[in-house]
Amino acid sequence: MKKRRVILVNVLNEHSVLARISGLFAGRGYNIESLTVAPLQDNNLSRITITTSGDEKVLEQIVKQLHKLIPVLSVIEDENMLEKETLLVKIPINEALADIDVICKAYNGRIANANEKYIIIVATDAPSRLDSLILSLKKFKPKEIVRSGVIAIERY
Structure with missing residues (x-):
């Protein structure tokens, strides 16, 4: 069953971070429905808000792969945002x-x-x-x- 999910990704604010994250999605055939990026209060960090959809297994795989990326500090995935x-x-x-x-x-x-x-x-x-x-x-x-x-x- 396909579910819509919002994933918050806190990253170091450096070049090519967005390319790496979008490449992760593209390389595995996952679709990004919405993507918003903005710096956090600390100028060294940014928050990437990704809206995507897939079955539970796909969503779990996305979160696991995001955790593995070097500039990623945290991944927040919750149904109640x-x-x-x-x-x-x-x-x-x-x-x-x-x-x-x-x-x-x-x-x-x-x-x-x-x-x-x-x-x-x-x-x-x-x-x-x-x-x-x-x-x-x-x-x-x-x-x-x-x-x-x-x-x-x-x-x-």
Whole structure:
């Protein structure tokens, strides 16, 4: 049975670390659905947040292989993480702004920018809720949709 999983990897912030991690996935035929990298408070470290999916055996193998990489300090893999993602959507201005605003607010979103041609909305929420927001906005014929990738933190 295929499961979706978020894996947090704390690494030394040095060149080629991301290439080694993505190479590990590619070399074994594992897919990365989302990848986010940012430095931690200590400038020598970064956190890589990877969203992937596979059966339990595949996920266990991924975690074991990540532990073996030299620049990796820790790997956190837990089913109960708080996940957030940011979404930007560009919609033609000829749509009803009040309707769009109401939908956005239901998903922790707001109108971030407007000009004579488009409005751009921004929303930050759980990935599944952003999927629902995108479905809700389809009737407004979005010109462009951009997602940031997942960030996550352990709940405990």
